[in-house]
Every structure is written in structure tokens, then in C-alpha cells.
């Protein structure tokens with residue numbers, strides 16, 4: 493479907509003419525035709541999608557299910573040690589092939605008619621190929637080689653597995669660009685082997701773009717998240733950079749933490765109703781990061797279309813944004829550390845991970861506010877939102893009090909969607 497027919501299907505729905513970069517029409521959070529088009533443009537289109545970590549499938553035959561938009565895939569290490577990403581869909585009748593989230597197998601057999609594939613997705617065999625009792629069976633000219641599983645292009649960087657459906661996707665390094673590429677390497681500890689620490693998963697009753705915006709919105713961080721402010725992990729007077737890259741495709745948020753600002757009051761803290769300077773945690777390790785990257789910085793960044801790299805203190809995680817429907821999004825968290833972490837660091841990472849995930853001291857606020865936002869945008873699809881904090885353009889800014897990264901995303905989005 494092209495963008496013209498989207499607008500026809502969406503009746504009078506269009507993008508506001510005035511202040512285009514600084515306005516968002518609410519209909520884009522619930523429109524089914526638009527959602528289908530987004531999946532084609534941003535997920536199965538010419539983009540690189542996060543699939544999982546290389547360390548999750550260490551030995552041959554190890555696999556893990558994942559998602560690219562609404563399509564399910566399986567990443568698997570084949571007999572040669574290479575990583576394959578295959579669509580989790582039998583080439584016969586389209587049944588779901590792999591039903592477990594993780595495992596180790598020699599090959600894949602579809603539960604429906606037992607068609608059997610090797611770890612590269614090649615069809616090895618199928619029952620009753622020549623029929624039974626001289627009857628039935630496949631036509632003589634049926635060629636197994638023409639009925640493999642759909643195999644995606646794969647690239648590796650930063651210990652992560654990335655995949656794309658499109659032959660037109662540029663090489664991963666070009667797609668990420670130099671700034672994001674460097675941060676992907678930083679998040680991977682400059683090449684240290686990663687170690688899986690665990691998972692959280694949650695279903696958010698909201699459109700995927702509401703979560704994507706949230707993850708590019710430093711303005712809300714010290715207002716909604718009272719935990720951050722109360723315990724000094726992040727404050728609006730923290731040195732901060734918000735940098736959109738490649739025309740808004742990706743987004744970087746970098747802050748510097750400082751013990752000096754953690755419990756002081758100044759003109760900024762007067763704006764923060766939630767600051768309670770007499771509150772103390774029993775265990776301050778929860779909010780006391782160790783400077784492991786040597787730059788006293790927390791750098792969080794968002795890679796279009798579906799992954800957010802989290803560094804909150806020493807809690808490192810990939811947040812995988814998985815659209816399910818116009819109003820449902822799965823958020824899948826993969827927490828990791830490094831294979832050579834000492835025990836104290838590993839424990840610190842796990843403890844600090846309590847800020848994040850479905851019940852995290854910080855992240856729970858986002859889930860709640862977005863769950864309450866979706867019915868509100870559903871009920872008023874012709875309403876328009878304002879994103880003018882920090883100006884109306886798309887530019888790098890050195891403040892948290894900005895919506896430049898949201899403007900950047902929609903500038904890029906509109907161009908790709910033809911809106």
C-alpha cells in the first residue's frame with residue numbers, strides 16, 4: 493500500500509500543516525492501516541533490527557525466538573558456528589515452527605506436518621514424500637531446495653545480532669552511523685564478551701510509538717520519575733546532551749553523574765515537586781554507580797526501529813520494542829553484563845536493574861502513564877499534541893528540558909511514511 497492510499501483509508505487524517513515538526517496528530521496511535529504500513533516501512537523494510545545477543549546462543553544448535561515487528565523469527569547458531577536468523581514460519585503451510593523461547597536442537601521439525609529443516613533453514617525432508625501405498629505424495633518435480641525457511645540478512649556488532657528483511661538495507665555500520673556505532677561498541681565494553689543476566693517482559697497497552705517517544709524524552713525523566721530525583725541519580729541540572737543522528741533516525745541521551753549535585757537544593761529543584769531531600773535509601777548502592785566506562789556518564793540511546801540501549805548506573809540492558817497491534821506493544825528487556833565482571837559488579841548490576849523492568853522503581857512510571865495515555869488518544873484521534881520544548885527544530889541540545897529527539901523521530905518518520 494502506498495502512502496496516498498493510507499491517507500484515503502484514514503479518511504481526513506493527515507499531518508498538521510502548521511509547525512509540522514512540533515506537532516503530532518493523535519490518530520497515528522490507533523490507525524490500523526497506518527500500523528500495517530509502519531511494519532512494512534520500519535520493520536520488514538530497509539532497517540536493521542535487534543534480534544538478540546550472540547552469547548544467548550553460544551553452541552551449535554542453540555536458538556532463541558525473537559520478533560521483527562509483528563513477525564516472529566528464530567536466531568540459531570548453525571553447525572558451522574555461524575548465526576542464522578530464520579522466519580519462524582513453516583514453508584509448507586505457514587505454521588509456527590518453533591514454540592519454545594530458547595533451546596538447543598539438532599534440526600527443526602514443524603509440529604503440524606513434521607516438515608524438517610536444518611539449522612540454516614534448508615528443507616531436509618517431509619513425511620510421505622512419495623505417498624503411501626503407492627498413492628498421494630508430492631509431484632515428481634517438487635524440489636526441496638525451493639522450499640527453505642525464509643532466511644534474513646544478518647550482521648553482528650557489539651555482541652548483538654541484527655537482522656534485516658530487505659536486500660536494500662545499507663551495511664549495518666552505515667545504518668547506525670559513526671556516533672551510534674561508537675556507542676554500540678561502548679555498550680559492549682569495547683569488545684568484552686557479554687554475559688546474559690536475565691530477562692523481563694511486559695505487555696504495554698499502548699502504541700509502539702508512544703514507548704519510542706518516551707525513550708527519547710528526557711523532559712519527563714525528572715518530573716515523572718520521582719525515584720531519580722529523590723535519590724540523586726538524575727536531575728535537571730545534570731550536564732546533559734540530547735543528540736538526534738541521521739536526521740532523527742537514532743537518538744542519544746548522555747548525562748554526567750555527580751555526587752555533588754545529588755542532595756543539594758537550587759533553582760532547579762524548586763520546580764520538582766517530588767524532591768524529598770530528607771529521604772534516604774537503606775542501601776545506597778542501588779543508586780551509586782561505579783564509573784566503569786571512565787567517563788562518569790550514563791549514555792542511553794535509541795536505534796530505530798526497535799531497540800533502546802540502557803545504561804542506568806551499572807544496570808545495562810537492551811529494551812526491545814515489539815509492536816503487537818496498533819494499541820499493544822511488548823517490551824522485552826535483556827539485562828547483561830560482561831563475562832569478566834567480578835562478583836561485586838555482577839551483583840551491583842542485578843541490584844540496580846531493580847530500577848527497570850515491569851516493576852522497576854523508575855520504569856513502572858512509564859508503563860502506567862502510557863497505559864493511561866492510550867485511551868485518551870483513542871478517544872480524540874483528531875486532537876494534536878505539542879512538542880515545542882527546546883524549540884521547534886531538530887538540533888542537538890545540551891539540556892534535558894527538550895523534546896528535540898521526539899521532533900527528530902517524527903521528522904524522519906514523516907519522510908519515510910510520506911506523511
Ligand SMILES: [Fe+2]
Pocket residue numbers: 706712713716717858
Ligand atoms: Fe521514563
